[in-house]
Amino acid sequence: MKSKQIKFALAALIAATFFVSCSSDNNNDPTPTPEAKKEIGLSTSTTLGSYLTDKDGKSLYFFAADAKGQASCSGGCEAVWPPFYVDNLTADKLSTGLTFSDFATITTTSGKKQLTYKGWPLYYYAPSVSGTNTAEAAGKTTGDGVGGVWFIAKPDYSVMIVSSQLTGHDGKNYKSDYTVGDGLTTYFTDAKGLTLYSFKNDNFQKNNFTKADFSNNAVWPIYETDKIVVPSVLDKSKFSVITVFGKSQLVYNGWPLYYFGQDASVRGANKGISFPAPAVWPVVVKDAPLAI
Numbered sequence: 001m002k003s004k005q006i007k008f009a010l011a012a013l014i015a016a017t018f019f020v021s022c023s024s025d026n027n028n029d030p031t032p033t034p035e036a037k038k039e040i041g042l043s044t045s046t047t048l049g050s051y052l053t054d055k056d057g058k059s060l061y062f063f064a065a066d067a068k069g070q071a072s073c074s075g076g077c078e079a080v081w082p083p084f085y086v087d088n089l090t091a092d093k094l095s096t097g098l099t100f101s102d103f104a105t106i107t108t109t110s111g112k113k114q115l116t117y118k119g120w121p122l123y124y125y126a127p128s129v130s131g132t133n134t135a136e137a138a139g140k141t142t143g144d145g146v147g148g149v150w151f152i153a154k155p156d157y158s159v160m161i162v163s164s165q166l167t168g169h170d171g172k173n174y175k176s177d178y179t180v181g182d183g184l185t186t187y188f189t190d191a192k193g194l195t196l197y198s199f200k201n202d203n204f205q206k207n208n209f210t211k212a213d214f215s216n217n218a219v220w221p222i223y224e225t226d227k228i229v230v231p232s233v234l235d236k237s238k239f240s241v242i243t244v245f246g247k248s249q250l251v252y253n254g255w256p257l258y259y260f261g262q263d264a265s266v267r268g269a270n271k272g273i274s275f276p277a278p279a280v281w282p283v284v285v286k287d288a289p290l291a292i
Helices: 002-023 076-080
Strands: 040-045 049-054 061-063 103-107 113-117 150-152 160-167 184-189 239-244 247-252
Touching: none
Parallel strands: none
Antiparallel strands: 040 049, 061 150, 103 113, 160 184, 239 247
16 A cells, blocks of 8 residues: 555656646856767756756756665656667766766666666656647757756766655655655755765754764764756855864754664665654755754
8 A cells, every 4th residue: 555655756756847847938148068989978058067968968857866876767758758768888988077987777667778877867858839749959058957857968967866764774664754654755866866864963063963973973974075066946155164073064054964773874864854753854955944
């Protein structure tokens, strides 16, 4: 029953993004600079910075529902967001600035091969134009931000967004309000999809958990970075960096950000939401209240 509820929720998310995708006419009008003759290149725009493109300069995208590295876009969704794939990809087919080990191949539910980047399946955008799905032209990034769950594929994100079921270390499923139940929660991860948490006992830009000798850092490792590169739907000004005993820790809306040791660097794991009790260490969400 729970599995059916989760599948229903995911189907609803995909259906919603499919509807918004077909009606979106957002256009950032960037100036692309793809590297010639590379199967996967990097282009830049004044608003989005550097992002991945195919050999023709067509933009590539991530989907928030792919929390665990699976391709969640199927059926009608796949018509709007076709999977991207390059056969026999090798390092020499990549633009300077891209690392071959960051790419892998998966198979979609429809049996198609699809490339992933840092664990994120890569997609094109082909919105409906006069009733026909038409591939986005080279140099366009109109798919970025669609439905709040589709994002341009950047090589340097420090924060990403996923929409997934919360499952605590106790094995129970939780809803966004941390009551037991099934349902998708949209929250932050790092660039590789590893869940980020805040601590309810922290204060505004003040880490109250980590010890000076970092002896408890393995339990709740700080998210150690001074880089702030986030999806366009997020307010970058809400992010900051603090120094914790000589190390840089990323902060959102005043809340220092952490990993959970028991997630064991597994993409999509969010066991920390129930440890030691639900909501003591919540996942970080866009509308998190300002820390005090």
